[in-house]
Amino acid sequence: MSERIFDAYTDIFSTFKEFKGATLEKHVEKLKQLDHLIPHSATFFCVTNTSNQSFEYVSKNFEPTMMISIDQMIDGGMKFWWSRMHQEEMSTWLQSLQDLMTFTMENIALEDRRRMTYTWNYRVRAGKDTYKNIIQHTTPMFFDDQGKPIIGLAHYSVLEANEILPIQATAKILNANDEYETLFYQTYGGQKLLVEDITHRERDVLRLLSFGYNNDDISDKLNISAHTVKTHRKNVMTKTGCKNTTQIVAMCIRQGII
Structure with a gap:
């Protein structure tokens, strides 16, 4: 199974050569210094290298969070890592990566790709043979000559797998006000989410x-009027049947939307 995944992943992230060099090493050294200051939590980060399917660095929180040694990961x-993923989700996970890559290469201008961030999720078997939900947020650091993301800084949020989440893929861009706006969102699998009909803009309003943030804050960050923010909130309440903002936000957090 891992060989098939390896071949499919290689096709998605195919590039002209293996990416290494002094610039990458300098970035990794800075991240190592930062890692010493980060407290322990149920999150960790890695520097991913898709040109050779390696991890250039794995942060200290990986080991206590996943109960797997960092040496094994490196x-x-x-x-x-793929060998520990839930077998039933691999094909869907690969499709989500393919869709994100296709969307980026076809719709995002080369100069804008450094302001992109991507999120997707899957389940991984931890050291005690229990599966955990992983929500991966990856931001590109380096690109090949065709503008394809090759090196990424990936942050992983680890949740217990008491609830099986549908695989979701999201692409956001950092706007002029330093706020992320959703450009792509897709849910995969048969599980119907209550908030599937929410638009990208409504999703951004919910996240904020x-x-x-209040309506005026959101208006400034997303470059829309306060009246439009109110309209988005009203529309979401109608679509979900929620009675107030607290219910909406709680629903979105449970379903991994924001």
């Missing part, structure tokens, strides 16, 4: 509401 690379 030595085994992405093949090792969950951070505690």
Whole structure:
């Protein structure tokens, strides 16, 4: 199974050569210094290298969070990580990656790709043979000559797998006000989400509401009027049947939307 995944992943991220060099090494060294200051939590980060399916760096929180040694992750690379993914989700996960890559290469201008960030999810078997939900947020760091993302800084949020989440893929761009706006969102699998009909703009409004911003704040960040923000909130309540903003935000958090 891992060989098939390896071949499919290689096709998605195919590039002209293996990416290495002093610039990458300098970035990794800075991240190592930062890692010493980061407290322990149920999150970790890696520097991913899709040109050779390796992890250039794995942060200290990986080991206590996943109960897997960092050496195993570094030595085994992405093949090792894939070998622990839930078998039933691999094809869907690959499709989500393919869709994100296709969307980026066809719709995002080369100069804008450095402001993109991507999110997707899957389940991974931890050290005690229990599966955990992984929500991966990846931001490109380096690109090949065709503008394809090759090196990424990936942050992983680890949740217990008491609830099986449908695989979701999201692409966002950082706007002029330093706020992320959704450009692509897709849910995969047969599970119907209550919030599937929410638009990209409504999704962005909900995310900012969950951070505690009011209508005027959201208006400034998304370059829309306060009246439009109110309209988006009203539309979401109608679509979901929720009675207030608290219910909407709680629903979206449970379903991994924001």
